[in-house]
Amino acid sequence: MNVNKGVEPGRYFRESTLRSGNVIQMPDLRSKTPERSFLPRSISSGLPSLTSKIAELKQIFHARDDSTMEKIMVRTLGLCEKAPTQGETKRCVSSVEDITDFATLILSHNIKLHAMKSDEGSKRDILIGRVKRIGGSQLSAPVACHDSLFPCMVYNCHAVPTPQFHKVGILDPVCKSKINNGVAVYHMDTSIGNPNHEAFLALGSGPGRIEACHWIYGDYAVWTRAN
Secondary structure: OOOOOOOOOOOOEOHHHOOOOOEEEOOOOOOOOOOOOOOOHHHHOOOOOOHHHHHHHHHHOOOOOOOHHHHHHHHHHHHHHOOOOOOOEEEEEOOHHHHHHHHHHHHOOOEEEEOOOOOOOOOOEEEEEEEEEEOOOOOOOOEEEEEEOOOOOEEEEEEOOOOEEEEEEEEOOOOOOEEEEEEEEEEOOOOOOOOOOHHHHHHOOOOOOOOEEEEOOOOEEEEEEOO
16 A cells, blocks of 8 residues: 555555455556667767766767756766675666677576566556566576666666566456556565665655565566576
8 A cells, every 4th residue: 555645656565465366556657758769889889988977978968067968967877887786786788789788698598578568557456467476596687677867778787686576467457358468576675775765655664674566667677587
């Protein structure tokens, strides 16, 4: 149950919520970021990727001093430069080839992509169908990639053993027909989380006391070993 009215209903939930037969409210599944494209690797590999090189990036993308564009680039570069947490392997990528390279580095070459099929079911009640865990081996932690704001498409990709990923059948609660294929992530270890994060505000708890779960949608995807 969402106990904080400042957080969108359905955005975060407990593990027990996502059980077959439960009717729950879905958040807005539509992408909130502007439409952009990945650059060819031949171009993206030549872009500066450090906050210390922001002046060069501002010139490349025609960003003015103290502009919103400059602040967006600095924030994303800062996230990319942030040290990984314990057990995490991370990389920011700006080409399709870089995503493939990172996923195969972690998982080997036989990989499978999982993502929300569409935004069907957005902002309304849905019926939970079959729930099945995907990936999860300590030796092959799933690779999750999500969009970070930047003038071109930049994905923040990381592999962490502790989260669990599940495929979920999303059904119409009235006619029981499948309307979408969903992917959800369960953050089982929240002990290092920020107590002011909206997940804890929404769920009425704090770091290390509960798991926090959410849907993967928009420009967010997960790769696992195909077998």
